[in-house]
Amino acid sequence: MNPISIAMITDFFHPAVGGVENHVYMLSANLIRRGHKVIVITHSHPPDRVGIRWLVPSLKVYYIPFVPIASSATLPDFFTFLPYLRTILIREHIHLIHAHASLSALGHEGILHSHLLGVRSVFTDHSLFGFDDAASILTNKLMIGTLKHVDAVICVSHTGRENTALRGGLYDITESDPPDFRVHENVYVIPNALIPERFKPSPPKSSETITIVFLSRLVYRKGIDLLVAAAPRICHKFPNVRFIIGGAGPKLIDILQMREKHLLQDRIKLLGPVRHTDVCSVLTQGSIYMSTALTESFGIAILEAACAGLYVVSTRVGGVPEILPKDMISFANPDEDDVCRAIGEAIRIVSEGKHDPILAHERIKTFYDWEQVAERTEAVYDAALKAPAIDLWERMQRTMSLGVFAGPIYTIMLIVDCLFFLFLEWWMPREDMHFVRAHWNQDTFVEVGRRLLGDVRR
Known part of the structure; x- marks a missing residue:
C-alpha cells in the first residue's frame, strides 16, 4: 500500500x-x-x-x-x-x-x-x-x-x-x-x-503462597461486586491465598469495607492506581490473574497477564473466550459461586505445576503482534x-x-x-492557510540529539 x-x-x-x-x-x-x-x-x-x-x-x-x-x-x-x-x-x-x-x-x-x-x-x-x-x-x-x-x-x-x-x-x-x-x-x-517483551514472566516461585492479581478500573461493569463477594470466601477456603488489587474508582470503598469487615488486611493488598509501565512488575508477583468483568469486548489486561505467565480466571462474557487457548484460562459464570469454583480449579492447576509461565509467554508471542x-x-x-x-x-x-x-x-x-x-x-x-510542508525527519532528530549530547559532555 x-x-x-x-x-x-x-x-x-x-x-x-x-x-x-x-x-x-x-x-x-x-x-x-x-x-x-x-x-x-x-x-x-x-x-x-x-x-x-x-x-x-x-x-x-x-x-x-x-x-x-x-x-x-x-x-x-x-x-x-x-x-x-x-x-x-x-x-x-x-x-x-x-x-x-x-x-x-x-x-x-x-x-x-x-x-x-x-x-x-x-x-x-x-x-x-x-x-x-x-x-x-x-x-x-x-x-x-x-x-x-x-x-x-x-x-x-x-x-x-x-x-x-x-x-x-x-x-x-x-x-x-x-x-x-x-x-x-x-x-x-x-x-x-501487546508488546510481549514488556511482559516477561518472573523466575518460578518457591513459596507455597499463591497470589491472585486483580488489576482493573474499580467500577460496576468490571464486576467489583463479584470480587467483593468472592474474595472472603476464597480466603477462608484457601489459607495460602492472598490478593493484590490495583486500580482506582468509585467501587474502592466497597473493597475497603469488605477487607475491614472480614479482617483481611494481611491477605488483601490494595495498590491504588497502577501506571501502565508498572503493570508487569505487579503481575509477576502473582500466579493467577482474576477478571470478574460483566462486559468485555476484548480484555487486553487478560492478554497482558497471560503473557506475563499468569494463569487466568475470567467470567465468560463478551469477547473474552476468543482471547486465549482453553488450557491457559478457566471460565466462570458471572455469579459468586461459580467464580469461587473457577478460582479453586486454577489454584489446583497452579499448585500441581500444570501451568508453565515461560511456555505461556512464548505462545502469546506468536498470537498477538x-x-x-x-x-x-x-x-x-x-x-x-x-x-x-x-x-x-x-x-x-x-x-x-x-x-x-x-x-x-x-x-x-x-x-x-x-x-x-x-x-x-x-x-x-x-x-x-499555512500548509504543513515538512513532517518529522528522524535523521535530523538524531543528528540534533548527537550535537546536544556533545555540547553537554563538553
Missing part, C-alpha cells in the same frame, strides 16, 4: 491511561514505522496539555481546547469541532480519518465532517453496549447516525462485531426461513495486541479508500432512514453542517 496521511480522532488518548489510549498510540506508532504519516486529534488535558505535542516515534498530537465532562469524554455538540478539524485536515493533507470508541464525541463528529472534505473514514469500536438502559440507548442512537456515513468499521472481537452490527444497523436480513442475519462486508475484526495489526488495518484503509464515495443526497437518504423522530433531526444537523462548512470555506479560504 502506498503511504497515506491518517488522522486518529478520539477523546481517549494519553496522558489518560486505558486500553483505547494504548491501542491508538501503538497502532499509530506501527503505521508510522510502515511509512505512513499519522497524527492524533484529541481534547485538551488542563492545565497545560493543549496545543501541539510530539510523541515518539514522530507522532504529532493536536490537543484541541475542549474540556472533558466525565471519564475523559467531551460533550457532543457537532459544530464547534468543524473549524478545528477542517483546518487541521487541510493543513496536514489528510487522506483518511480513523475514529475510535463509541463514547468519543470527537470521533463521531470527525466522521460526520470528514466527507465534506473528501476524506474517507474508518471507525473502531472497542466496547460492548446493551440495548435497554438509558446510556446505551442514547449511545446507540448517536452511533447509528454516525455509521450511516462511515466507509469501514473495525471491531476488536467477533462478539464485538455482532454487537456493533446490531447497535449500528450494519446488517441485512434476507427473506428466508428462518431469516438470515448478515453483517455488512465493510465490518472487520482486528484484535488488540502489533505489526500484524497494523498490516491488517492497512488492508481496511485500502478498502475504505477504494470504496465508492457517498454523495450528499445518499447521505441524506441514509440519515432519514433513522426513524420518524431521529431521521429528520439528524438530517437537519447534516444540512446545517454543510452550510456551516460552506461559510468556513468563504470565511477562511484554503489559499490563506
Whole structure:
C-alpha cells in the first residue's frame, strides 16, 4: 500500500491511561514505522496539555481546547469541532480519518465532517453496549447516525462485531426461513495486541503462597461486586491465598469495607492506581490473574497477564473466550459461586505445576503482534479508500432512514453542517492557510540529539 496521511480522532488518548489510549498510540506508532504519516486529534488535558505535542516515534498530537465532562469524554455538540478539524485536515493533507470508541464525541463528529472534505473514514469500536438502559440507548442512537456515513468499521472481537452490527444497523436480513442475519462486508475484526517483551514472566516461585492479581478500573461493569463477594470466601477456603488489587474508582470503598469487615488486611493488598509501565512488575508477583468483568469486548489486561505467565480466571462474557487457548484460562459464570469454583480449579492447576509461565509467554508471542495489526488495518484503509464515495443526497437518504423522530433531526444537523462548512470555506479560504510542508525527519532528530549530547559532555 502506498503511504497515506491518517488522522486518529478520539477523546481517549494519553496522558489518560486505558486500553483505547494504548491501542491508538501503538497502532499509530506501527503505521508510522510502515511509512505512513499519522497524527492524533484529541481534547485538551488542563492545565497545560493543549496545543501541539510530539510523541515518539514522530507522532504529532493536536490537543484541541475542549474540556472533558466525565471519564475523559467531551460533550457532543457537532459544530464547534468543524473549524478545528477542517483546518487541521487541510493543513496536514489528510487522506483518511480513523475514529475510535463509541463514547468519543470527537470521533463521531470527525466522521460526520470528514466527507465534506473528501476524506474517507474508518471507525473502531472497542466496547460492548446493551440495548435497554438509558446510556446505551442514547449511545446507540448517536452511533447509528454516525455509521450511516462511515466507509469501514473495525471491531476488536467477533462478539464485538455482532454487537456493533446490531447497535449500528450494519446488517441485512434476507427473506428466508428462518431469516438470515448478515453483517455488512465493510465490518472487520482486528484484535488488540501487546508488546510481549514488556511482559516477561518472573523466575518460578518457591513459596507455597499463591497470589491472585486483580488489576482493573474499580467500577460496576468490571464486576467489583463479584470480587467483593468472592474474595472472603476464597480466603477462608484457601489459607495460602492472598490478593493484590490495583486500580482506582468509585467501587474502592466497597473493597475497603469488605477487607475491614472480614479482617483481611494481611491477605488483601490494595495498590491504588497502577501506571501502565508498572503493570508487569505487579503481575509477576502473582500466579493467577482474576477478571470478574460483566462486559468485555476484548480484555487486553487478560492478554497482558497471560503473557506475563499468569494463569487466568475470567467470567465468560463478551469477547473474552476468543482471547486465549482453553488450557491457559478457566471460565466462570458471572455469579459468586461459580467464580469461587473457577478460582479453586486454577489454584489446583497452579499448585500441581500444570501451568508453565515461560511456555505461556512464548505462545502469546506468536498470537498477538502489533505489526500484524497494523498490516491488517492497512488492508481496511485500502478498502475504505477504494470504496465508492457517498454523495450528499445518499447521505441524506441514509440519515432519514433513522426513524420518524431521529431521521429528520439528524438530517437537519447534516444540512446545517454543510452550510456551516460552506461559510468556513468563504470565511477562511484554503489559499490563506499555512500548509504543513515538512513532517518529522528522524535523521535530523538524531543528528540534533548527537550535537546536544556533545555540547553537554563538553
